[in-house]
Amino acid sequence: MLNSFIIVFREGFESFLLVAVILSYLRKSGQKWLSPAVYVAIAVALSASAALGYALSVGIEESTLQRFFGTTAGAYLSSFLANESLREGILGVVAMLMVGSLVIYMWRTGPKVQQRMKDRLSEVSSRTSRTAAIAGVFLFTFLMITREGMETALMLLQVHGSEMLTGAALGLAAAGGFAWGWARYGHLINVKRFFQVTGIFLLLFMVQVGIYSLHEFSEAGLLPNSEALHTATEKFSPDGLYGKWFSVVMLSVCALWLFGGWMMDRLKHTRANTVSLSEV
Numbered sequence: 001m002l003n004s005f006i007i008v009f010r011e012g013f014e015s016f017l018l019v020a021v022i023l024s025y026l027r028k029s030g031q032k033w034l035s036p037a038v039y040v041a042i043a044v045a046l047s048a049s050a051a052l053g054y055a056l057s058v059g060i061e062e063s064t065l066q067r068f069f070g071t072t073a074g075a076y077l078s079s080f081l082a083n084e085s086l087r088e089g090i091l092g093v094v095a096m097l098m099v100g101s102l103v104i105y106m107w108r109t110g111p112k113v114q115q116r117m118k119d120r121l122s123e124v125s126s127r128t129s130r131t132a133a134i135a136g137v138f139l140f141t142f143l144m145i146t147r148e149g150m151e152t153a154l155m156l157l158q159v160h161g162s163e164m165l166t167g168a169a170l171g172l173a174a175a176g177g178f179a180w181g182w183a184r185y186g187h188l189i190n191v192k193r194f195f196q197v198t199g200i201f202l203l204l205f206m207v208q209v210g211i212y213s214l215h216e217f218s219e220a221g222l223l224p225n226s227e228a229l230h231t232a233t234e235k236f237s238p239d240g241l242y243g244k245w246f247s248v249v250m251l252s253v254c255a256l257w258l259f260g261g262w263m264m265d266r267l268k269h270t271r272a273n274t275v276s277l278s279e280v
Contacts, residue, residue, distance in 0.1 A: 002251065003205060004159045004167035005174070010198035011152040012175030018117075018144050020179070025121050026137075034125055037134045041141035049149025053156065085220040088157075092213030095154040096206045102151065103199045117144075155202075158209045193261050197254045204250040211236045 019042065026034050124136025156168060178194075211233055218229035235242050 001164065001167035001170075004156060004164045005171040006198060006201055007152060007155045007159070007205070008168045008171030009174045009178070010195075010202065011148050011155075012172050013178050013194070015145055015148045016175060016179035018148070019141075021117055022121060022137075022141055022144075025118050026125065029122070029125070031125050031133075034133060034137045037138040038141045041138045042145055045142045045145035045149055048146055049153050052150055053153035085216045086222070089213045089216035089220060089222075091154060091157055092209045092216065095151075095158055096209055096213070098151060099155060099202055100206050102147075103202050106195065107199060155205070155209075158205075158212065193258065196261065197258050200257055201250050201254050204246075204253060208236070208246050208250075 019038070022038055023035060026032055026038070120140060121137070124140055125133050156164065159167075214223075215230060215233035215236070217223050218226040218233065220226075223229055236246070
């Protein structure tokens with residue numbers, strides 16, 4: 001439950017911030033008439049993300065796949081989806097690459113993301129044709145929210161436990177509350193530190209997903225010495241001897257990082273006050 005809670009909490013809050021930036025820009029630039037395109041894009045993006053998660057979790061009939069991708073490709077995709085171990089292993093690798101790259105990208109470019117979003121919105125919303133402006137804002141919002149939604153869907157597929165939905169629901173509620181608090185008391189919330197800590201949690205979670213993917217590939221018999229690897233990684237699976245404690249370890253690392261960051265901020269603040277007093 002803890003994993004799904006933090007995943008949805010972070011991704012939900014990030015999505016709330018994206019929507020807030022988009023709507024705020026349209027309001028301040030006098031283009032509030034484009035706001036309905038944003039709301040429609042959010043609804044379509046969430047529907048697409050939910051459909052992806054559902055399709056990957058329950059599978060799709062071979063006839064449907066053949067209709068969209070052709071006979072050969074459809075049959076291949078159907079056999080892939082039917083092999084649960086192979087499917088979960090590949091999806092785990094995809095989640096690792098996608099989430100890891102995005103977390104690192106946000107760390108490197110986070111301070112500039114809001115300005116880049118505003119520049120891009122300015123470009124797509126200032127077109128002379130109203131239809132082009134609506135389409136531009138719709139596509140921009142759709143792509144931004146879909147990225148977050150599909151990232152969330154891929155990560156939630158790696159969470160194994162009966163309380164996954166409970167954790168996800170609580171995470172969404174917490175994200176909404178946090179976003180409301182940020183809107184009203186933004187000066188009291190260190191958003192930079194929030195994304196740092198949750199980013200560390202997601203990277204550590206990707207380590208666990210990597211071990212689980214290795215476990216699934218060995219179960220599918222795709223690796224040398226698959227039986228030995230399957231036995232060795234069993235203890236690190238979510239229900240294994242060590243895997244059960246991995247969430248506690250992740251939370252402890254994040255708490256230590258947060259405490260260290262808080263101490264550094266306090267130290268900087270104390271030094272700044274000391275310098276100010278010495279100048280007086």
